[in-house]
Amino acid sequence: MCGIIGVAGVPDASRVAYLGLYSLQHRGQESAGLVAxxxxxxxxxxxxxxxxxxxxxxxxxxxxxxxxxxxxxxYSTAGTSVLANAQPILAGWRYRDCRGCC
Structure with missing residues (x-):
């Protein structure tokens, strides 16, 4: 049982996501993370x-x-409660501008 939130098209999205995580904290109290x-x-x-x-x-x-x-x-149901298992995990990030692709 974990909590996940996504925010798009909002200035200062990390602060909005933080408020969302705060309201979802009952879904997992072991660790928290954000990627912006x-x-x-x-x-x-x-x-x-x-x-x-x-x-x-x-x-x-x-x-x-x-x-x-x-x-x-x-809230870990598998794996130990350590920082290495905290999410979201950012690895190999690659940005692609898709405007006009579709």
């Missing part, structure tokens, strides 16, 4: 162990600019 993507396609992430309010402060949210964000709270 800015207009240039640069993805930044932060994750940590504990409650949402313990993992994210003003300085962390300020370092996650962008208008797209995804967040996750974890």
């Amino acid at each position: 993507v800015d207009g240039a396609g640069v993805a930044r992430s932060h994750r940590g162990m504990g409650l949402v309010s313990d993992v994210f402060g003003e300085s962390v949210l300020s370092a996650l600019p962008g208008d797209v964000a995804i967040g996750h709270t974890r």
Whole structure:
């Protein structure tokens, strides 16, 4: 049982996602994480162990600019409760502008 939120097309999406994670905290209290993507396609992430309010402060949210964000709270049903298992996991990020592709 975990909590997941996605936000798109919103200025300062990480702050909106943070509020969503806070309201979903009952779905997972072991760890929390956010990935935000800015207009240039640069993805930044932060994750940590504990409650949402313990993992994210003003300085962390300020370092996650962008208008797209995804967040996750974890309640482990498999795997141990360690930072390596906290999500979302950002690996091999590649940005592609799809305007006009479809």
